[in-house]
Amino acid sequence: MILRALAFACLVLAGGSAAAQDRTVNIYNWSDYIDPAVLESFTKQTGIKVVYDTFDTNEILETKLLAGRSGYDVVVPSGPFLQRLIRASVFQKLDRDRLPNLRNAWPEIAARLAAFDPGNLHGVNYMWGTTGLGVNLARVRERLGPDQPLDTWDLLLKPELSGKLADCGIHVLDAPEDIFPGVLKALGLEPDSKKPEDLQKAADALTAVRGNVRKFHSSEYINALANGDICLAVGYSGDILQAKKRAEEAKNGIGIAYLIPREGALMWFDSLAIPTDAPHPVEAHAFIDFLLRPEVAAANTNFIAYASGVGAARPLVRPEILADPGIYPDAAAFGRLFTNTAPDERAQRVVTRLWTRIRTGR
Numbered sequence: 001m002i003l004r005a006l007a008f009a010c011l012v013l014a015g016g017s018a019a020a021q022d023r024t025v026n027i028y029n030w031s032d033y034i035d036p037a038v039l040e041s042f043t044k045q046t047g048i049k050v051v052y053d054t055f056d057t058n059e060i061l062e063t064k065l066l067a068g069r070s071g072y073d074v075v076v077p078s079g080p081f082l083q084r085l086i087r088a089s090v091f092q093k094l095d096r097d098r099l100p101n102l103r104n105a106w107p108e109i110a111a112r113l114a115a116f117d118p119g120n121l122h123g124v125n126y127m128w129g130t131t132g133l134g135v136n137l138a139r140v141r142e143r144l145g146p147d148q149p150l151d152t153w154d155l156l157l158k159p160e161l162s163g164k165l166a167d168c169g170i171h172v173l174d175a176p177e178d179i180f181p182g183v184l185k186a187l188g189l190e191p192d193s194k195k196p197e198d199l200q201k202a203a204d205a206l207t208a209v210r211g212n213v214r215k216f217h218s219s220e221y222i223n224a225l226a227n228g229d230i231c232l233a234v235g236y237s238g239d240i241l242q243a244k245k246r247a248e249e250a251k252n253g254i255g256i257a258y259l260i261p262r263e264g265a266l267m268w269f270d271s272l273a274i275p276t277d278a279p280h281p282v283e284a285h286a287f288i289d290f291l292l293r294p295e296v297a298a299a300n301t302n303f304i305a306y307a308s309g310v311g312a313a314r315p316l317v318r319p320e321i322l323a324d325p326g327i328y329p330d331a332a333a334f335g336r337l338f339t340n341t342a343p344d345e346r347a348q349r350v351v352t353r354l355w356t357r358i359r360t361g362r
């Protein structure tokens with residue numbers, strides 16, 4: 001009897017300590033989207049080990065999640081993908097009792113996110129930003145002359161302009177949900193239109209300049225801009241500002257600007273969400289709650305140049321970042337931003353077919 005009790009106690013102890021050692025959280029986040037020091041301090045403070053993988057398009061994330069058993073505990077879809085994946089029951093409801101730092105969230109941003117996730121039941125905003133233009137100022141000026149405005153979709157969509165930039169290199173995000181809205185807006189159409197005839201017009205405009213685009217890719221443009229390998233990128237705000245910072249640190253004389261096109265640009269929201277089949281939901285909540293600490297959110301914003309959904313972080317964000325209209329748009333730029341929603345299955349088939357043709361140039 002005593003032996004048995006002892007054996008049981010040993011088992012419990014062994015199990016307990018193994019569990020303590022084993023506490024892990026598996027994160028699947030966008031590339032270039034966190035301060036690595038944040039991951040270290042999370043492990044130091046909680047004892048939870050972080051396994052961290054990255055992706056650079058919503059489509060890759062969506063495919064993994066729809067296949068099921070991804071093994072991930074926390075993932076970061078953009079609005080329309082959050083919306084569609086909630087409908088497919090991919091995410092669990094968040095346990096608010098485990099997220100005391102939700103009180104630090106930015107109410108206006110949470111309200112906008114509710115368009116994709118009614119009641120904010122499944123997602124918490126991590127970062128938000130815009131999709132616009134990254135420009136190598138000197139080289140673009142030299143080719144387009146002093147009078148050409150640079151904050152316009154014309155740089156890509158007017159064949160006579162993108163034709164002059166083709167040899168110094170243009171990259172475009174490999175993400176129809178990011179590119180179609182801007183192109184639709186530039187054409188004077190509804191940016192969130194799912195009408196096949198509108199999508200066809202946007203596709204035609206892109207096909208007309210396809211030959212001027214060196215690559216459709218969603219993360220290589222950071223280094224390509226910073227090294228001077230390309231002179232125009234249609235990309236994510238903070239990524240382009242990271243390219244600017246890399247060039248400044250390298251002191252290579254390359255000046256990069258992020259410009260929100262005057263015609264308008266897409267504003268997007270990337271949310272932290274927990275898959276229904278996450279192996280470590282408790283640790284997932286602990287990780288999300290850690291990211292909602294104002295000092296942690298500010299460290300991330302300072303590092304990656306995206307605005308955090310944690311409103312309470314703003315006083316801790318570096319003043320030059322707070323003052324950067326590419327990160328925190330001023331009222332005028334804000335008025336020109338729009339959002340998008342998920343296409344239904346039929347519209348998605350149209351988008352996928354058109355996008356494949358644009359990318360392959362056929």
Ligand code: N2P
Nearest residue numbers: 030031032033078236
């Ligand atoms: C990070 C890109 C995140 C923005 N590299 C995509 N919504």
